[in-house]
Amino acid sequence: MLENYFPILMFILVGLAIGVLPVLMGWLLAPSRPDSEKLSPYECGFEAFEDARMKFDVRYYLIAIIFILFDLEIAFLFPWATVFKDIVASEPMRFFGFIEVAIFLTIILVGDAYAWAKGALDWE
Amino acid sequence: MFNDFVAPSLYPAAPEIFLLFMACVILLVDLGVKSPRRTLTFVLTQLTLLGCAAITLLTSNTEVVYTFSGMFVDDMMADLLKLLVYGAVMLALFYSREYIQDRQAIPKGEYFVLALLATLGMLVMISANHFLTLYLGLEMMSLSLYAMVALNRESAISTEAAMKYFILGALASGLLLYGMSMIYGATGSLEITEVGERLYTYSVDKSVLVFGIVFLVAGLAFKLGVVPFHMWVPDVYHGAPTSVTLFIAAAPKLAAFAIVMRLLVSGLITQAADWQGMLIVLSVLSMGIGNLVAIAQTNIKRMLAYSAISHMGFMLLGIVTGVVGGDARFALNAYSSAMFYVVTYVLTTLAGFGLIMMLTRAGFESDELDDFKGLNKRSPWFAAMMMFVMLSMAGIPFFVGFFAKFSVLQAVVAAGYYWLAVAAVLFSLVGAFYYLRVVKLMYFDEPKIQEPIEGPLFIKVLVSANGLAVAALGLFPQFLMSLCAYALMRSLT
Numbered sequence: 001m002l003e004n005y006f007p008i009l010m011f012i013l014v015g016l017a018i019g020v021l022p023v024l025m026g027w028l029l030a031p032s033r034p035d036s037e038k039l040s041p042y043e044c045g046f047e048a049f050e051d052a053r054m055k056f057d058v059r060y061y062l063i064a065i066i067f068i069l070f071d072l073e074i075a076f077l078f079p080w081a082t083v084f085k086d087i088v089a090s091e092p093m094r095f096f097g098f099i100e101v102a103i104f105l106t107i108i109l110v111g112d113a114y115a116w117a118k119g120a121l122d123w124e
Numbered sequence: 125m126f127n128d129f130v131a132p133s134l135y136p137a138a139p140e141i142f143l144l145f146m147a148c149v150i151l152l153v154d155l156g157v158k159s160p161r162r163t164l165t166f167v168l169t170q171l172t173l174l175g176c177a178a179i180t181l182l183t184s185n186t187e188v189v190y191t192f193s194g195m196f197v198d199d200m201m202a203d204l205l206k207l208l209v210y211g212a213v214m215l216a217l218f219y220s221r222e223y224i225q226d227r228q229a230i231p232k233g234e235y236f237v238l239a240l241l242a243t244l245g246m247l248v249m250i251s252a253n254h255f256l257t258l259y260l261g262l263e264m265m266s267l268s269l270y271a272m273v274a275l276n277r278e279s280a281i282s283t284e285a286a287m288k289y290f291i292l293g294a295l296a297s298g299l300l301l302y303g304m305s306m307i308y309g310a311t312g313s314l315e316i317t318e319v320g321e322r323l324y325t326y327s328v329d330k331s332v333l334v335f336g337i338v339f340l341v342a343g344l345a346f347k348l349g350v351v352p353f354h355m356w357v358p359d360v361y362h363g364a365p366t367s368v369t370l371f372i373a374a375a376p377k378l379a380a381f382a383i384v385m386r387l388l389v390s391g392l393i394t395q396a397a398d399w400q401g402m403l404i405v406l407s408v409l410s411m412g413i414g415n416l417v418a419i420a421q422t423n424i425k426r427m428l429a430y431s432a433i434s435h436m437g438f439m440l441l442g443i444v445t446g447v448v449g450g451d452a453r454f455a456l457n458a459y460s461s462a463m464f465y466v467v468t469y470v471l472t473t474l475a476g477f478g479l480i481m482m483l484t485r486a487g488f489e490s491d492e493l494d495d496f497k498g499l500n501k502r503s504p505w506f507a508a509m510m511m512f513v514m515l516s517m518a519g520i521p522f523f524v525g526f527f528a529k530f531s532v533l534q535a536v537v538a539a540g541y542y543w544l545a546v547a548a549v550l551f552s553l554v555g556a557f558y559y560l561r562v563v564k565l566m567y568f569d570e571p572k573i574q575e576p577i578e579g580p581l582f583i584k585v586l587v588s589a590n591g592l593a594v595a596a597l598g599l600f601p602q603f604l605m606s607l608c609a610y611a612l613m614r615s616l617t
Contacts, residue, residue, distance in 0.1 A: 091125035097126070110148040123282045 073108050077101070101107055135200035138183050139176045139206060140247050146172040147240040162232040166221060169236040170214055173243070177210045186614050190253060194315045197253035200614035201385065201463075203609065205250045205378050212470055214377040218586055219478040220367030222579060226486035229278040230365065239277075239371060242268035246379035246394050253390075255304040255314045258383055259297070262347070265379065265602050266293050269372055273364040286362025292346065292356040294308065299342025306336025307392075316391040318327045323394040334398050340387060343404045348436045351409040358421075360430035366484065366491060370477035373432060374470045382468045384443060388533035389459065389616070396447040403444045404544065410437025411551035419558045425491045427558060428476060431517060434555055439465045441548060442532045445539035454538050456616065460609040461531035468516075468528040468597065468606065475590040476513040479506060481577050482587055496562060498571025506577055507566045509591030516594045518559035519552050524597040553578055 041048040080087075080101055087097035115121060134141060150172065155166045180203055188199040217239060224230045245265025252258035270293065273501070274286030307315050310333040312324045342353065349357040361369050389401055414434030421427040442462025446455040483490035483499075500507040516525035530551060536545045597604060 086126060090129065092131065093126040093129045096129075096131050107144075107148065110152060114151050114155065 057121065066115065066120065069108065069111065073105070076104065132192045133189075134191070135183060136189045137196055137251070139179045140244060140251070142179055143172065143176050143240060143247065143425070144246045146175070147237055147244065150240065151233075151237045154237065154270065155290055157233065160232065161225065164232050165236050166217070169217060169240060172240065173210045173214050173217075176247075177207055179208050180210070186292060188615060190317075192257075192577050194318065195254035195257045196251050197317075197589070198251060200611040202251045202382070202615070204611040205382050206247055208467060208470065209243060209246050209250070209375045209378050210415060212378065212474060213239060213371070215474050215478070215586065216367070216371045216374055217588065218583060219370060219474075219481050222583065223365070223367045223481045223484060224372055224491050225278060226484070227365065228317065230275045235272070235275060236595040238268045242272065242371070243375065249379040250382040252383065252386055253316050255308070255316065257305070258316075258386065259301060261379075262300070262383070263297060263436055265295070265376060265436070269368075272368045273360060275368065276365045279363075279365075281363045282365060285360045288356050288363075289360045296343050296346030296353070299339050299344075299346065303336045303339030304343075305342055306339060307330055308336075310336060316386055318390045318410070320393060323392070325552060333395065337392060337395060337398050338402070340392075341399055341406075344380075344384055344387065347376075348384070348434055348440075350436050350440065351413045351433060352406075354410065354414070354433045357427050357433055358429040361432070362423055362426045362491075366425065366477060366481050366489065370474065370481065373428070373473045373477060377432075377436070377466055377470055379440070381463065383457065388443065389446065389455075393447065393452075397449075400444050400447075403440050404541075407437045407440040407444060408544070408547055410434055410440070411548060415551045415555040415558075417557065421558075422493050423491055424480060424493050424496065424562070428473070431555070431559075432473070434515075435465075435469050436550065438529065438548060438552075439469070441536050441544060444544075445535045445541060448539045454535065456609060457538065458535040459616070460612045461528075461535045463608040464601075464605050465528040465532050467608065468524045471590070471597070472513055472516045472525060472594050475509065475594055476517070478587045479510050479513065482506065482577055484581070485578075488565045493562065493565060496565045500567040501571050502574070503577045505588070509588060510566060511563050512591050512594045514559040514562050518556040518600065520556070521599045522595075524594050524601060526598060527601040527605070 080097075082096075087093050146168070150165060150168050153168060154162070157164050157267075182198070183198070184203040186200060188197060190197050217236065220235075224232060224235055242265050245261045245263070245268060248261030248264060249258060250261075252261055270286055271289045273289055274283055276282040305313070307319060310328045311319045311326075313319050313322055323333075346356075347354040360372065364372065389398075391397060411434050414430045414437060418427050418430035418434070419431060439462050442458050442465060444458075447456040448453070448454070480490060483495065492598060496510070499510065511525060516523035519525045519529040529548075533545050536548065
């Protein structure tokens with residue numbers, strides 16, 4: 001019974017090692033020449049510790065929306081990609097399964113083209 | 125793995141597919157349109173809606189057709205409601221053309237594309253036979269409408285209205301989804317007709333089911349805008365640009381009627397005793413509070429918002445009286461009276477807001493009651509049209525609103541709810557006061573503004589035809605009534 005969980009233990013150990021080892025190696029091996037800029041925490045271009053109620057650029061919002069668009073696109077494509085082999089192998093679904101996703105991607109592309117043409121992707 | 129797969133028939137969903145395709149095309153075509161009048165975008169949008177109407181007519185048949193594994197249904201009720209939605213949207217877009225032209229801040233191309241996508245959402249709602257399809261359509265419509273309310277970027281009141289609409293709409297969607305999940309928990313199916321069959325055949329966990337129905341009805345009440353879930357209606361009607369108010373006030377009511385029919389009648393008819401009580405409370409409260417609060421309004425858009433609340437309450441009476449104590453003899457009569465009520469309300473409200481928009485100019489909204497003072501001296505013809513609209517909404521005989529109220533009331537009486545009929549008549553009498561006040565302002569007060577009414581001839585003719593239809597349908601209501609009854613007879617099995 002318990003040995004069934006051995007792969008999970010291995011997984012935890014390997015995961016920990018991958019997380020901890022690079023940091024440890026960097027700390028031990030890398031030269032250390034701190035200055036005030038390097039020591040300050042980094043937070044996406046904002047000051048890390050200040051009042052949360054401040055104005056920030058509306059462009060962040062736009063980027064977030066476009067990110068969600070592509071994020072969802074990938075989230076829908078993943079399950080399709082895992083069964084793609086079976087779809088192509090089966091006679092009745094061969095073209096249907098492909099065309100459906102092509103339509104989905106086209107709709108996303110139309111929105112993307114619109115956003116691009118309207119200048120939503122330009123930072124300045 | 126997929127060898128027993130059968131490709132779904134796309135035929136029943138042809139209007140939706142065409143609309144989606146054209147909305148994408150128009151979005152891209154509009155990128156190349158430079159003129160601020162956006163004539164090409166506008167013409168393409170109207171042609172798309174005409175095309176959809178043609179496709180709906182061509183693919184219409186008297187059978188009930190399911191497709192996409194039972195997620196989507198095409199029946200006569202769906203076809204009739206869809207045709208009415210196309211009509212309402214086309215009229216709304218014709219009326220709004222000059223209005224959005226005069227307002228610099230409103231993006232012109234996006235307005236039409238959002239309107240088309242909202243229409244697509246309504247079509248999906250009307251044809252939904254699955255909780256998820258229904259939710260998908262509802263969200264597609266709502267998200268487009270939120271954006272349309274906020275389109276006038278320079279107006280703080282529009283932004284506030286959009287914010288309120290968005291937050292309350294999201295809450296309502298949450299309630300609806302929660303109710304759906306409970307009903308799924310009780311019956312084990314998300315397909316609406318399948319839920320109906322299982323409730324008929326098997327015994328299910330009653331407490332979970334009723335819990336689900338409560339949330340479902342609350343969610344529907346939010347979307348219909350009936351008391352006590354009506355708080356967003358006056359703010360949104362008032363805050364949105366008048367062209368968008370017109371859009372929200374008209375076609376979405378047809379879609380809301382469709383989802384009430386699908387959920388409560390197709391799905392949960394065996395539980396009628398559970399939801400009828402809730403609908404009666406919602407309906408009486410809406411008629412009472414809607415009509416009483418409307419009296420205190422000085423802004424005509426706000427007044428019509430409260431009027432919409434009371435009308436939706438009245439319409440619910442028709443849904444309530446379909447089944448009485450397991451007796452479904454009067455069902456067809458009751459549901460078709462509710463459908464006739466919604467259809468005539470949409471027609472009347474289109475004419476009403478169309479007339480309000482005719483009186484606007486750049487920088488002047490004409491949405492206060494005082495702006496209607498002495499309209500008869502400025503334009504006797506349009507004053508008469510506005511009078512038709514107001515008298516029809518009040519339910520004065522020989523306008524179409526009278527027959528709508530009459531047919532719902534006779535369904536209520538046939539079902540034996542005499543006190544409900546009395547309450548409905550009393551509240552309608554209260555309502556008549558504020559409708560007649562508009563007539564009094566137009567005919568017996570001195571005008572504040574002297575200018576004659578301007579506008580393209582075509583729009584004037586269209587608004588006049590709309591106003592005259594309100595009067596003409598009052599003289600010959602039989603055709604539309606029997607059309608509603610026929611569509612429902614073919615759809616309810």
